[in-house]
Amino acid sequence: MAVKRIWTIDHACGHRADRDLSDRPADRRAGYARWLAERDCTSCWKTSRTEDAEARAAWVEAKRTEELAEAEAWAAQYRMPPLEGTDRLVPWGVRCRHRLMTAAYTALVVEGETGEAAWERIEDAARTVTRAGWWVDQRDTDPEDLPELLEAATEADRPTENPYV
Template identity: 65%
Template sequence: MKKLWHITHSCGHKAERDLSDRAADRRAGFAEWLANRECTDCWRAARTTDEQDKAAWLEARRAEEQAESDAWSAQYRMPPLEGTVRAVAWGVRCRHQILADAYTGLVLEGETSEAQWEVIEETALSRLAAQHDEIQRLRNDPAPEDAGNVRPLASVSSKTAPFGSCS
């Protein structure tokens, strides 16, 4: 019974494979299947290249999204976010995506007019600016009389927060 098979892979490489671990009646079929595939080395090289291409594409896409979000934040005078570099980048993208989706859903696909959207937008911007200013004031001058009036961020509900949360 033949145990060693000489296989010419679809990539042109030749290999000798021990198929003794296969049932005797399935060895010829498996050898034919192997011949229709790339050799292990070529397969691995293609997978590595695919992963590198995917990682490069994802990195370029994230950089493009970040540039769009940063430009949008500057155009609409969004208050700056604070945190780690990674968290701020994520927050800026998240804020941009939420508001862009809200605009699309309410104005482009819904029944909200441009004038109504501008009122919503101005209200949201003024609330964000007021919250940002209050946080900065408390950080710079935490007066003892304000200590009882400050709510932790976790206590702000989605009804009082202008845009809810992004998860």
């Protein structure tokens, strides 16, 4: 007698389905059928993944909107200029600038040995960097490296003397 190929699975979601398990070795069909019974049927699984994805997307969008509002309020308070870039890049850059600047303030001034006067020079340098892409590129930077990064960014904007002229 051959091991059965079609198994009736009572899924965890309450649905019942006949599954052809002939693509599995005969000695593994029973175990696979038990495993399937512990899970939702394909339709319920797909529906739950779609709902989860939609809920996550809505949560992410709400979180980004909240972070952007906070970052824009911070930028206004500290007289940070608007950033330049694409419609999609600018809000991301604004959020990245806010996160990096606040983390750097905490690391350098609150927990470190940088004075308020030195921090104001860092803020002044940050005001000159208006390219949103630059702030996005620095999003994973160690906050303590911000002064050096700003110095490098502002040096690139300074005219240099040409020794060959």
